[in-house]
Amino acid sequence: MKVVKNIAVLRHHVALWREKKASVGLTPTMGFLHEGHESLMRRAVNENDRVVVSIFVNPAQFGPSEDLDRYPRDLEHDLERCEALGVDLVFCPEVEEMYPAGFQSMVAVSALSQGLCGKSRPTHFQGVCTVVSKFFNIVSPDRAYFGEKDAQQLAIIRRMAKDLDFTVEIVGCPIVREADGLAKSSRNKYLSPEERKAAPALNKALHAAGEAALSGIRDSRSLLRIVEESLAAEPLFRIDYVEIVDPLSLQPVEKIERGALLAAAAWLGATRLIDNRLL
Ligand code: PAF
Numbered sequence: 277m278k279v280v281k282n283i284a285v286l287r288h289h290v291a292l293w294r295e296k297k298a299s300v301g302l303t304p305t306m307g308f309l310h311e312g313h314e315s316l317m318r319r320a321v322n323e324n325d326r327v328v329v330s331i332f333v334n335p336a337q338f339g340p341s342e343d344l345d346r347y348p349r350d351l352e353h354d355l356e357r358c359e360a361l362g363v364d365l366v367f368c369p370e371v372e373e374m375y376p377a378g379f380q381s382m383v384a385v386s387a388l389s390q391g392l393c394g395k396s397r398p399t400h401f402q403g404v405c406t407v408v409s410k411f412f413n414i415v416s417p418d419r420a421y422f423g424e425k426d427a428q429q430l431a432i433i434r435r436m437a438k439d440l441d442f443t444v445e446i447v448g449c450p451i452v453r454e455a456d457g458l459a460k461s462s463r464n465k466y467l468s469p470e471e472r473k474a475a476p477a478l479n480k481a482l483h484a485a486g487e488a489a490l491s492g493i494r495d496s497r498s499l500l501r502i503v504e505e506s507l508a509a510e511p512l513f514r515i516d517y518v519e520i521v522d523p524l525s526l527q528p529v530e531k532i533e534r535g536a537l538l539a540a541a542a543w544l545g546a547t548r549l550i551d552n553r554l555l
Contacts, residue, residue, distance in 0.1 A: 302417035337403030481506035
C-alpha cells in the first residue's frame with residue numbers, strides 16, 4: 277500500500293493504473309477510522325480494481341468555534357486498517373498541499389446546504405464540497421463512497437456531482453451502528469461514560485417514530501412529537517433539530533406519502549451527534 281502526501285505523486289500513480297485500464301474507487305475520510313469507514317472501504321475494494329482512501333481533517337469544513345484542533349487523529353492505526361482491507365493508496369496531504377497560500381476558490385451547493393445541519397453550521401457544506409471536488413479532480417475516480425449517516429452531505433454531494441458534470445458515480449452506504457444502536461462516529465470518542473450511556477436514546481427516538489410511521493401515522497407533526505418526547509426522557513440531550521424532509525430536495529414534508537427522511541442532530545454535553553432513518 278502506498279502512502280502519499282503529494283498531489284502530483286498521487287496523480288502519477290493513478291495515471292499508471294489508468295494505463296492498465298484499472299477502475300478506481302475513492303473513499304474520502306477525515307481519519308480516526310471506525311467500522312463505518314471500513315464498510316465504505318470494503319465496498320470500494322469489492323467494486324473497483326484500485327482504491328484510494330483520503331485521510332484529511334479538512335479545516336475548511338469546521339466553523340471558528342468548532343472542534344478542528346481536538347478532532348481525533350491516529351494515522352498509524354488508520355494506515356493499518358487501510359492496509360488490512362486491501363486499499364491500494366492512502367492520500368494524507370498536509371493542509372498546505374490542499375490549500376496553498378493564495379487559495380480562495382470555494383464550491384457551494386446553495387439551497388441544499390441551508391437547512392438541517394446548515395442552520396447551525398453555515399459554512400460547513402461549502403468546506404465539504406470544496407475539498408470533495410478537489411479530491412474528485414485529483415483522483416478522477418469512477419466511484420466515490422459516502423456514508424448515509426451524513427444524509428445531507430450525501431444529498432449535497434450527489435447534487436454537486438450532477439451540477440458540475442463530475443463523471444464519478446456517488447455510492448451511498450448504510451449507517452453502521454454499535455450494538456446498542458448508536459451510529460458509529462469518530463466524535464463518539466468525545467462522550468463521557470455517562471453521555472455514552474445516554475447516547476443510544478437518539479436512535480431509539482428515531483426508531484420510535486419509524487415504528488409509528490409503519491403503524492400508519494403519516495403526519496410529520498405527530499411523528500416529530502414522538503421523537504421529541506422520547507428524547508426528552510433523556511435529560512442529557514439538547515435537541516438541535518428534528519425534521520422530516522424529502523430525501524433529495526431536503527425540503528420539509530408535512531405528510532409522508534413516499535419515502536421521507538427523518539433526520540436529527542442533538543447535543544450531548546459539548547458533543548453534537550447526528551442520526552437519521554428513512555420513513
Ligand atoms: O464525511 C466526512 O468525513 C467528510 O465530510 C469528508 C467527506 C471526508 C470531507 O472532508
